[in-house]
Amino acid sequence: TGQAVEAQYTNRGAAHGIGAPQAPDPCQSNGIAKSSVAINVTADAQLVALSGSTIISVCGFNVSIAGTTPTMRFISGTGAVCVTGLTARSGVYAPLTGSIISYGGAGMTVLAAEAGEALCLDVEGTSPSVQGLLTYVQQ
Numbered sequence: 001t002g003q004a005v006e007a008q009y010t011n012r013g014a015a016h017g018i019g020a021p022q023a024p025d026p027c028q029s030n031g032i033a034k035s036s037v038a039i040n041v042t043a044d045a046q047l048v049a050l051s052g053s054t055i056i057s058v059c060g061f062n063v064s065i066a067g068t069t070p071t072m073r074f075i076s077g078t079g080a081v082c083v084t085g086l087t088a089r090s091g092v093y094a095p096l097t098g099s100i101i102s103y104g105g106a107g108m109t110v111l112a113a114e115a116g117e118a119l120c121l122d123v124e125g126t127s128p129s130v131q132g133l134l135t136y137v138q139q
Contacts, residue, residue: 026137027059050118060104063132070125076113082120
């Protein structure tokens with residue numbers, strides 16, 4: 001997904017040596033408001049609802065995960081928990097129970113959904129539980 005995000009924000013003229021400026025990463029821009037959503041789930045859940053043709057760019061997240069062999073991954077798509085047109089937006093995180101996963105915070109997009117998709121969390125395992133915070137831009 002990193003290449004897709006990079007391509008999304010790169011002006012095509014620059015790829016041809018014209019020297020055209022690149023559009024700023026929405027997570028890096030001080031002029032774009034960031035939003036946050038609390039994560040507290042024990043089953044698949046929608047974290048950020050789709051909104052027309054906007055793109056959800058995740059700037060960072062910090063979660064703790066518990067349960068028996070718990071796993072989680074970020075997915076996108078449509079429907080209540082992104083089941084229609086489901087696309088994996090991260091790999092599967094399979095930490096030891098009680099582990100904390102923190103990613104981002106460097107002021108850049110760490111993953112993004114396509115235009116018109118919601119962002120969801122897919123959790124697996126026996127009695128999985130994921131708590132934390134996700135910061136994003138939707139534009």
